[in-house]
Amino acid sequence: xxxxxxxxxxxxxxxxxxxxxxxxxxxxxxxxxxxxxxxxxxxxxxxxxxxxxxxxxxxxxxxxxxxxxxxxxxxxxxxxxxxxxxxxxxxxxxxxxxxxxxxxxxxxxxxxxxxxxxxxxxx
Amino acid sequence: xxxxxxxxxxxxxxxxxxxxxxxxxxxxxxxxxxxxxxxxxxxxxxxxxxxxxxxxxxxxxxxxxxxxxxxxxxxxxxxxxxxxxxxxxxxxxxxxxxxxxxxxxxxxxxxxxxxxxxxxxxxxxxxxxxxxxxxxxxxxxxxxxxxxxxxxxxxxxxxxxxxxxxxxxxxxxxxxxxxxxxxxxxxxxxxxxxxxxxxxxxxxxxxxxxxxxxxxxxxxxxxxxxxxxxxxxxxxxxxxxxxxxxxxxxxxxxxxxxxxxxxxxxxxxxxxxxxxxxxxxxxxxxxxxxxxxxxxxxxxxxxxxxxxxxxxxxxxxxxxxxxxxxxxxxxxxxxxxxxxxxxxxxxxxxxxxxxxxxxxxxxxxxxxxxxxxxxxxxxxxxxxxxxxxxxxxxxxxxxxxxxxxxxxxxxxxxxxxxxxxxxxxxxxxxxxxxxxxxxxxxxxxxxxxxxxxxxxxxxxxxxxxxxxxxxxxxxxxxxxxxxxxxxxxxxxxxxxxxxxxxxxxxxxxxxxxxxxxxxxxxxxxxxxxxxxxxxxxxxxxxxxxxxxxxxxxxxxxxxxxxxxxxxxxxxxxxxxxxxxxxxxxxxxxxxxxxxx
Numbered sequence: 142x143x144x145x146x147x148x149x150x151x152x153x154x155x156x157x158x159x160x161x162x163x164x165x166x167x168x169x170x171x172x173x174x175x176x177x178x179x180x181x182x183x184x185x186x187x188x189x190x191x192x193x194x195x196x197x198x199x200x201x202x203x204x205x206x207x208x209x210x211x212x213x214x215x216x217x218x219x220x221x222x223x224x225x226x227x228x229x230x231x232x233x234x235x236x237x238x239x240x241x242x243x244x245x246x247x248x249x250x251x252x253x254x255x256x257x258x259x260x261x262x263x264x
Numbered sequence: 265x266x267x268x269x270x271x272x273x274x275x276x277x278x279x280x281x282x283x284x285x286x287x288x289x290x291x292x293x294x295x296x297x298x299x300x301x302x303x304x305x306x307x308x309x310x311x312x313x314x315x316x317x318x319x320x321x322x323x324x325x326x327x328x329x330x331x332x333x334x335x336x337x338x339x340x341x342x343x344x345x346x347x348x349x350x351x352x353x354x355x356x357x358x359x360x361x362x363x364x365x366x367x368x369x370x371x372x373x374x375x376x377x378x379x380x381x382x383x384x385x386x387x388x389x390x391x392x393x394x395x396x397x398x399x400x401x402x403x404x405x406x407x408x409x410x411x412x413x414x415x416x417x418x419x420x421x422x423x424x425x426x427x428x429x430x431x432x433x434x435x436x437x438x439x440x441x442x443x444x445x446x447x448x449x450x451x452x453x454x455x456x457x458x459x460x461x462x463x464x465x466x467x468x469x470x471x472x473x474x475x476x477x478x479x480x481x482x483x484x485x486x487x488x489x490x491x492x493x494x495x496x497x498x499x500x501x502x503x504x505x506x507x508x509x510x511x512x513x514x515x516x517x518x519x520x521x522x523x524x525x526x527x528x529x530x531x532x533x534x535x536x537x538x539x540x541x542x543x544x545x546x547x548x549x550x551x552x553x554x555x556x557x558x559x560x561x562x563x564x565x566x567x568x569x570x571x572x573x574x575x576x577x578x579x580x581x582x583x584x585x586x587x588x589x590x591x592x593x594x595x596x597x598x599x600x601x602x603x604x605x606x607x608x609x610x611x612x613x614x615x616x617x618x619x620x621x622x623x624x625x626x627x628x629x630x631x632x633x634x635x636x637x638x639x640x641x642x643x644x645x646x647x648x649x650x651x652x653x654x655x656x657x658x659x660x661x662x663x664x665x666x667x668x669x670x671x672x673x674x675x676x677x678x679x680x681x682x683x684x685x686x687x688x689x690x691x692x693x694x695x696x697x698x699x700x701x702x703x704x705x706x707x708x709x710x711x712x713x714x715x716x717x718x719x720x721x722x723x724x725x726x727x728x729x730x731x732x733x734x735x736x737x738x739x740x741x742x743x744x745x746x747x748x749x750x751x752x753x754x755x756x757x758x759x760x761x762x763x764x765x766x767x768x769x770x771x772x773x774x775x776x777x778x779x780x781x782x783x784x785x786x787x788x789x790x791x792x793x794x795x796x797x798x799x800x801x802x803x804x805x806x807x808x809x810x811x812x813x814x815x816x817x818x819x820x821x822x823x824x825x826x827x828x829x830x831x832x833x834x835x836x837x838x839x840x841x842x843x844x845x846x847x848x849x850x851x852x853x854x855x856x857x858x859x860x
Contacts, residue, residue: 148399154396156400162273162325176348176349
């Protein structure tokens with residue numbers, strides 16, 4: 142190691158890996174994936190993976206991807222809830238990895254809820 | 265790209281390791297492999313979280329679920345419930361974090377709320393055996409900046425202005441020490457680290473070494489640059505095997521990355537560190553004895569001046585600081601001297617780490633801003649005395665410190681205030697005593713320790729502490745006189761005034777402070793031949809009251825056959841045979857046996 146740039150490169154590379162461990166603040170966005178038996182059976186695992194990957198790829202700070210149990214509407218699984226500060230909770234249903242990409246791009250990054258995936262549109 | 269969605273942090277400090285955290289890590293890895301998740305979930309061993317009373321501690325991120333008292337067999341459940349299905353295992357959660365809707369933040373719990381972590385900033389957060397994680401949390405950036413952008417004078421100036429003082433006990437201004445060493449003209453200079461943490465019950469430095477060894481390496485290298493030294497020594501006790509191992513790993517990694525060795529950051533500055541193991545002699549925590557031991561000689565102190573900054577290791581100017589002091593240095597350089605100077609009180613800046621022990625609910629490690637009151641540390645953070653017992657005294661500074669009674673609990677923690685009430689900051693051991701502790705017995709316990717650990721070089725310490733110990737033993741056996749109390753005070757002051765080093769100069773503190781604040785207990789032992797706390801065996805007697813139903817159980821458990829009596833009749837204890845073990849009292853179902 143001879144330069145500050147090298148040090149910075151290691152720092153950024155590792156930081157992406159361990160950002161998970163910093164306590165998320167009040168202003169952070171939480172993406173919660175339903176991962177009970179019903180969710181897993183409906184394909185929640187690849188959805189969760191897609192969210193984690195997108196967040197990492199776009200280096201989104203202050204966004205955490207976590208999981209939760211069964212919400213009770215098993216027929217609409219995989220269900221994903223997005224909690225953003227100052228906004229109402231948004232519930233997306235029948236999610237797929239492809240839809241996850243769109244939610245990140247439109248909702249998380251550009252603050253436009255993807256209405257066609259929400260529970261209201263799929264009752 | 266590698267896709268990690270969850271981290272399982274397992275504490276691998278000495279405390280949690282002792283309660284089997286290695287096995288927990290193995291179980292996690294096994295369970296994750298079974299679930300096919302070893303790639304997306306990472307198990308990381310970290311340093312101490314501080315809540316040792318609740319160890320082994322496991323934290324799962326991103327949720328931040330804080331599991332306490334985890335057993336190896338719980339790993340399977342955490343994986344199948346929390347990791348696979350996202351259902352937090354509430355029964356294992358630290359009680360204070362259980363909220364109606366899942367979990368509340370750890371930093372809001374009474375134990376963590378009043379803490380401010382500077383020296384322990386990375387402990388329990390990073391993997392101490394992975395240099396990249398230290399770098400990710402701004403590690404080695406202070407060194408990089410110091411070497412490439414700052415002059416040695418600027419660094420000494422920053423440390424001086426920050427108001428940082430030695431965290432090892434005496435509280436000497438750190439910046440002054442750096443300045444004295446820097447201004448000495450010499451071809452060879454050394455930087456040394458005192459990691460010979462010897463106070464019984466103190467483990468602050470151990471936790472930094474185990475949880476964040478790179479912060480010490482970075483600080484020593486910066487110090488080397490600031491004072492003009494090319495070689496560092498870390499003197500650590502051999503009884504800290506995990507700390508020594510992690511230190512060795514960290515030094516190896518730092519060399520590999522070029523933070524130690526020749527021509528660091530291409531600046532032409534060279535520095536390296538050697539670890540020296542001490543054999544655990546208490547006196548080697550004294551700076552001149554420590555340096556003598558590093559040189560390979562018997563660890564005995566020598567008179568000062570000359571101070572180590574002028575004539576230290578191998579006769580050369582040497583900068584010697586304690587682990588916790590060094591751990592503050594990278595933080596100060598990153599955040600500016602103003603940041604540290606803004607924390608604390610007028611004369612004591614920054615934070616201090618304390619190892620809470622004794623009769624306290626949350627045994628563990630805490631870091632609080634200077635000026636926090638003892639009451640906040642003992643009652644709020646520490647959770648007070650367990651089992652509803654009444655607080656009697658807090659002992660700071662180990663065998664060199666004094667006992668602080670309840671009336672002084674509201675004093676702020678500062679170097680000067682602690683000294684003014686006959687104790688000292690010390691390295692940070694804080695032992696809490698409740699109504700069941702006999703203060704004479706406590707003073708005798710600490711004296712016993714210093715008698716053992718006195719190196720024997722100077723007479724006041726060698727002979728004086730022994731005589732004090734004999735007088736204290738006499739008092740606890742019920743043979744003391746009122747003159748003995750005066751003799752203890754005279755002798756104590758004489759030892760303080762005439763000893764060569766800090767060991768003797770502080771050894772009488774536990775006796776003098778208890779004599780000052782708990783004189784009535786001494787008088788009870790001497791005049792009434794009673795031990796109010798019921799600890800000193802010679803002053804106790806057990807008696808069976810009328811409540812006895814004659815069940816014969818006590819007679820059966822008595823190891824010396826001192827209890828006699830017929831079935832359904834009142835039993836009696838033969839005081840000549842009784843060894844005061846208390847077995848009968850423990851077994852009696854009717855509360856018929858009393859201790860007086």
